[in-house]
Amino acid sequence: MVSFKLKDIATREEPFAQGHKMCPGCGVAITVRQIMASFEEPVVIANATGCLEICSGTFPFSSWRVPWIHSAFPNAASTIAGLESMYRAKVRRGEIPKERKIKFLAFGGDGGTYDIGFQALSGAMERGHNIVYVCLDNEGYMNTGGQRSSATPSGARTTTSEVGKVLQGKQQFRKDLTRIMAAHNIPYAAQAAPSKWLDLMKKAYRAFEVNGPAFINVLCHCPTGWHTDPTRGLEFVQRAVDSCFWPLYEVESGVVRITYKPRKKIPVVEWLKDQGRFKHLLRPENEELLESIQVEVDRIWNQLLKDAGEEM
């Protein structure tokens, strides 16, 4: 197993090189670094259109020291599936020695994963390709100025779920994609956050270890889209985790395991406050809305506890 000691991680050559153009304080960049440091074998990457793709692969520059492909917005899953199929075909014909193990990794944002790439992802998972798909979920179309996606939380202000005289941000609750992926009965599905970096790395390691498709959903802070202090991104993500808005768990062979249980569950308002996109929720007239968000978060968390066989 690859060493997760800080010293070893810090001294290893990183496949994801510096010089990329991600915003200061971006959670995606941190998450990608941690994931790339969780395994050693060669890897091939497919990247959906989005922040990471644009910022790491604009000609004539590249931040990747590994083979990398970008095709379009909705098809990272099917592109990596094609690569993995070619690998298997070449191994079968002896054109690649079977000892030559290669990992197949796809990155997509929540727009490219929850929304436009959802079908391709579902198809690739059902077909059982030996791939790892990582969703870098920053809760909206942040690369294009912050529009709502089905991962945008209820009440959040985006440029397509505005706050005005009649509407108070996004009207709907977010899609629970991690559970949907787990419902594909794939070998491994997990939810993670960069604030719990070791938990994230262990999940990435496990995702590559299982035979068959694996999915990891990572909540990545986005100072630009969330309208938050870029120096405090990890703190915000951790509040999402501690409020159980974003529980950290994994589902392996149908068994649900919560990998981090907050010692003291904080109210959801603690996660929402200090973020520009939720500012309006703190107004007195939106108290009911805020309450409904708390109720929904609790409901999903309690269901998760039940599924994991834990005490409420």
Next chain:
Amino acid sequence: MEKGTLEEKKSKRRVSLTGDDAIAEAMRQINPHVVAAYPITPSTQVVESFARFVADGLVDTEFVATESEHSAMSACVGAAAGGGRVMTVTGSQGLAYMFEVLGVTSGLRLPMVMAIANRALNSPLNIHGDHSDTMAMRDMGWIHLYSENGQEAYDNTIQAFRIAENPNVRTPVLVAIDGFQTSHMVETLTVEPDNLVKRFIGEYIASYPMLDIDNPVLYGAADRPDYYMEHKRSQLVGMINAPEVIQQVGQEYGALTGRYYGLVEEYRMEDAEHAIVVMSATAGSVKDVIDQLREEGVTAGLLKVRAFRPFPAEEVAKSLSRTKSVAVLDRCGTGGAQGGPLFLEVRAALYEEKSPPQVINYIYGLGGRDLPLRHIKDVYLRLREIARTGERGKLVDFLNLRE
């Protein structure tokens, strides 16, 4: 040029196959590394027959039955970038659904072959043949080869790999057959021996395989305005080099099999005064009408376009320059243009001629509408009249349409 051995000549097979199965048979012999496809009428038989070959272990292919055509083409992109032979099959709505990724394939210079059973596009829904699907993507940077019958479908599929993979081309190729007229028609055709096909297509050495992990490459970078134009211009090189390669491959294939191919095919054009230009299955009907009319003293001829992209303008102009009147038959609507896509190309190709023939356009066969021989005969008689009187009449008209 290499010729087939005596033993190979003896092991040629005459078999009765549908157009779809002719393509599937070629695929079995080609044995691509990866086939990613989604079923759609009228090309489904290709996928079904190929799935049987996979189930029986007759090929070493990774067959990826995707959940959509968009994913089929996306998986083909990934697989081809990986560095091996890749193929897919589709048509109509499926091709339209792939549209976004078709430009990725050609833009990344990924050689691959796509078989198409041409079919009408919605709406109204119609599963029958016409060319509106491939004509809608005629400028997506793919090479287009159109096949008259099952034999040509088989031959074109095999040649397409050699064309696509040629280092000077490195451009994806589509091989089209007419939906139902060819895809479901059982015809007797020659199937070459497996080892001859294997030898002809040779071993494919990919240019920048992603699976060569010791030499990492980046596919699909983003371009700002300061590079995009140069990259699109350099992509065009493959298309510019393609005509020579298509002809050279057609000659090599002919030397081995006795069936030669070029960019266009002429039928009784040497002294023709009145010509029809058409693609795919209808060319067969036109040939029959020409034979009848020749006996009646009408100097009729046919110019069949095999390679629509890149468009063989020189060959077309040369062939038609000797005629007096020409009718271009488009199996696709005009969409508000000055005529059908083939017509526009043919007319533009003749622009430089000193005394070009009169050229008219007919839209025919939409959504599988039959084209009885008498209609083709009427076209020739009109062409003769145009030549006699000099009166062109209506520029664009429909054939066999109730009005």
